[in-house]
Amino acid sequence: xxxxxxxxxxxxxxxxxxxxxxxxxxxxxxxxxxxxxxxxxxxxxxxxxxxxxxxxxxxxxxxxxxxxxxxxxxxxxxxxxxxxxxxxxxxxxxxxxxxxxxxxxxxxxxxxxxxxxxxxxxxxxxxxxxxxxxxxxxxxxxxxxxxxxxxxxxxxxxxxxxxxxxxxxxxxxxxxxxxxxxxxxxxxxxxxxxxxxxxxxxxxxxxxxxxxxxxxxxxxxxxxxxxxxxxxxxxxxxxxxxxxxxxxxxxxxxxxxxxxxxxxxxxxxxxxxxxxxxxxxxxxxxxxxxxxxxxxxxxxxxxxxxxxxxxxxxxxxxxxxxxxxxxxxxxxxxxxxxxxxxxxxxxxxxxxxxxxxxxxxxxxxxxxxxxxxxxxxxxxxxxxxxxxxxxxxxxxxxxxxxxxxxxxxxxxxxxxxxxxxxxxxxxxxxxxxxxxxxxxxxxxxxxxxxxxxxxxxxxxxxxxxxxxxx
Numbered sequence: 001x002x003x004x005x006x007x008x009x010x011x012x013x014x015x016x017x018x019x020x021x022x023x024x025x026x027x028x029x030x031x032x033x034x035x036x037x038x039x040x041x042x043x044x045x046x047x048x049x050x051x052x053x054x055x056x057x058x059x060x061x062x063x064x065x066x067x068x069x070x071x072x073x074x075x076x077x078x079x080x081x082x083x084x085x086x087x088x089x090x091x092x093x094x095x096x097x098x099x100x101x102x103x104x105x106x107x108x109x110x111x112x113x114x115x116x117x118x119x120x121x122x123x124x125x126x127x128x129x130x131x132x133x134x135x136x137x138x139x140x141x142x143x144x145x146x147x148x149x150x151x152x153x154x155x156x157x158x159x160x161x162x163x164x165x166x167x168x169x170x171x172x173x174x175x176x177x178x179x180x181x182x183x184x185x186x187x188x189x190x191x192x193x194x195x196x197x198x199x200x201x202x203x204x205x206x207x208x209x210x211x212x213x214x215x216x217x218x219x220x221x222x223x224x225x226x227x228x229x230x231x232x233x234x235x236x237x238x239x240x241x242x243x244x245x246x247x248x249x250x251x252x253x254x255x256x257x258x259x260x261x262x263x264x265x266x267x268x269x270x271x272x273x274x275x276x277x278x279x280x281x282x283x284x285x286x287x288x289x290x291x292x293x294x295x296x297x298x299x300x301x302x303x304x305x306x307x308x309x310x311x312x313x314x315x316x317x318x319x320x321x322x323x324x325x326x327x328x329x330x331x332x333x334x335x336x337x338x339x340x341x342x343x344x345x346x347x348x349x350x351x352x353x354x355x356x357x358x359x360x361x362x363x364x365x366x367x368x369x370x371x372x373x374x375x376x377x378x379x380x381x382x383x384x385x386x387x388x389x390x391x392x393x394x395x396x397x398x399x400x401x402x403x404x405x406x407x408x409x410x411x412x413x414x415x416x417x418x419x420x421x422x423x424x425x426x427x428x429x430x431x432x433x434x435x436x437x438x439x440x441x442x443x444x445x446x447x448x449x450x451x452x453x454x455x456x457x458x459x460x461x462x463x464x465x466x467x468x469x470x
Contacts, residue, residue, distance in 0.1 A: 027053035028067075029341035033223050033262035034168045038160050038336065040099065040110050041069070043188045043209050044178025045158070045170065045216055045227060049298040050265040052190050053344055055470040057432060063102055063334035068469060070096040071187075073196035075464035079128040082455030085144055085400070087128040092121035093196055095153060095187055101336045107161035108336040114155075118148030119240040127197070130444060130458050131416045133395050134203040135235055136281055143400040146198040149187070150240045152176050153210055170227075172216040176243065178209045179229035180216050180258035181274045183294035183353055185209035190298060190349040191372040194382045195440065196464045200390035200418055201368025205292055205355030208276070210236060213252050225260045233277035233287075253277040256290075269295040282404055287360045294353040303342040304379070343470075345379040366391035366412050380426035382436070388418040396450060414447030424466055436466040 030036040030050035037047060041054035057068040072094035079087045099112040125137035126145030135147040156174035163169055178185065185206040186192045186199045199205065211231045218227035233254035256274035274290045353370040368390040375383050394413045398404070424438025442460040 026340045027055050027343050028058070028338065029053055030339050031265050033225065033260070033268070034162075034166075034220055035339060036262070037168060037170060037218075037220060037225070038108060039338065040101075040112065040158055042184045043114065043154060044156075044174075044214070045172050045180060045218060046178065046182070046184040046188075046209075047225075047260055047262065047268055047270075048184050048190060048349075049268045049296050050262060051300060052296075052298045052349065053300070053341065053347070055343070055468060057469055058338075060335060065101045065335060065338065067099045067101075068097070069099070070094075070467075070469040071193065072096075072467045073464045074467075075196045075462050077128055077197070077460060077462045079130045079144065079458070079460045081130060081453075081458035083453050085130065085454055085458070087144065089123065089128050091123060091127040093118060093127075093149075093187070094121065095149070097154075103334040103336060104159065105161075107159055110158040110160070112154060112156050112158070114153035115151055116149040116153050117151070119151055122148035125238060128460075129197055129200075130454065130460055131390070131392060131396065131418070132198065132200055132202075133392065134207065136238060138238070138401075140401055140403050141282055141395050141398065143396055143398055145400070146202075148240060150176070150210055150236050152243045154178060155243075156214075166222045168220040170216075170218040170220065172214065172218075174214040176210065176212055177214040179211055179214045179231040179254075179256050179274075180218070180227035181208045181229070181256045181272045181290060182206040182258075182292040182355065183270055183296065183351065189296070189351060189372075191296070191351040191374045191384070192386070193349075194374060194384050194422060194424055194436070194438065194466060195372075195386060195420065196462055196466070197460075199370055199386065200388050200416060201353070201355055201370050204290070204357050204366055204368040204391065205294075205353050205370065207235070208256075208274070208290075211254075212236075212250050215252065223261060223263050227258045227260070229256045229258075230254070231256070233279050235279050235281060237281070266299050267295070267297055269293075283361075283410065285361075289358045289360065290356065292353065292355045294351065296352075297350045298347065300341075300344045300347040302346040303344050305342070344376060346377050347375075349374045362409075362411075364410075364412055366393065367415075381423070382425070382438070383423050384421070384440075386418070386420040386442075388420075389415050390418065392416050392447070392450075397453070414449050416447060416450075417445035419443045419445075422462075424464075432469055434466075434468045434470055436468075437464070438466060439463050 036050040095116045097114040129146045156177045159171045161169045214231040216229040230252040258272035260270045262268040271293045276288045351372045358365045371387045420442040422440025424436040446454045
């Protein structure tokens with residue numbers, strides 16, 4: 001209960017950062033790939049379909065457009081197996097993202113930060129999730145648990161320079177940020193927005209969304225974009241409150257490239273490849289190759305009525321409800337254009353992802369596959385599913401919480417299937433804050449090599465309340 005009150009207080013304070021009332025029942029949206037890029041509603045430079053709604057607080061002040069996104073879960077999970085691997089915990093997964101945009105020369109400057117309080121709201125340096133693995137807690141490999149995110153998830157500056165009506169040059173620099181690998185990471189993509197826990201295939205698909213010293217350049221023409229990133233490949237250390245490099249330094253030593261296509265506002269896809277230098281703290285000197293491919297779809301079937309306003313393009317025009325337009329006459333030309341749309345009452349978001357990591361040391365490979373779908377219906381109701389087939393390694397044979405044995409060599413062990421279904425319902429806690437109590441259940445199918453430890457079909461149940469700014 002104390003944790004629930006703390007999370008509510010944080011989001012309440014964030015929602016009162018400005019006295020202006022934000023535009024009611026409106027969300028940020030886009031019509032083209034270039035518009036979606038310029039809005040920067042996701043982490044790093046990743047892109048969801050342009051039509052995907054992004055709820056936020058937003059106002060204009062002295063030529064700046066100021067925005068605030070936030071999402072938090074207060075959750076209790078029961079992870080149940082036919083063995084001592086049973087585990088339960090009360091925890092919170094959360095993030096908050098302030099962002100500001102301003103015209104600069106012929107282009108637009110965006111400065112953005114993202115923070116998570118998970119180092120304080122996830123006890124024991126990981127929360128329970130059967131078959132999950134990756135990174136460390138107290139120097140031991142995490143087994144059957146998900147690590148918290150760093151307090152500093154992203155500190156970044158982005159510059160978008162239109163070269164023509166159909167061509168955009170984009171630059172991204174972040175001492176901590178998200179290089180051009182994979183789809184939008186699970187904490188930030190719409191299809192996973194109601195699920196309080198991590199995808200099992202996270203470390204094959206999108207785990208690089210917190211990396212050090214990221215520099216990315218991208219060029220977009222109409223519906224296609226190509227990007228190149230340099231970054232530091234080592235994962236963050238366990239000291240997640242501090243802004244510090246990984247144990248093996250901070251140099252830019254890794255590279256990735258990504259091709260993104262978005263032929264219509266409802267569809268986007270990407271293919272990316274990367275060479276990551278020494279990502280795992282427990283296996284120093286072991287480099288990895290990563291490949292990912294994904295397809296995302298979003299469609300709005302019904303939206304709230306917005307008489308005279310729905311879908312308007314905002315470029316400094318005066319008298320928009322909830323916008324601080326006292327300086328509109330002098331700042332209109334200095335304000336980046338922004339598309340706003342009526343908030344959906346019925347829409348569907350889906351994501352399909354394949355991710356592979358290959359070790360350069362022994363050429364071992366792990367593949368993971370994911371399919372997600374989120375349906376919002378009757379305005380306040382959400383139903384979702386996440387279906388996974390995730391490659392796992394022999395680290396799962398270790399006793400959770402124990403140090404890595406001397407001479408241990410990680411190798412692929414098999415694939416775990418996970419089938420998740422959930423539901424929650426929005427309740428307004430004021431003009432700017434929504435709460436959604438909900439529940440989800442996951443049924444796992446254990447590979448033969450692990451059935452003696454977990455049983456055939458262990459389960460995981462989560463009861464939670466989701467909080468969101470709007």
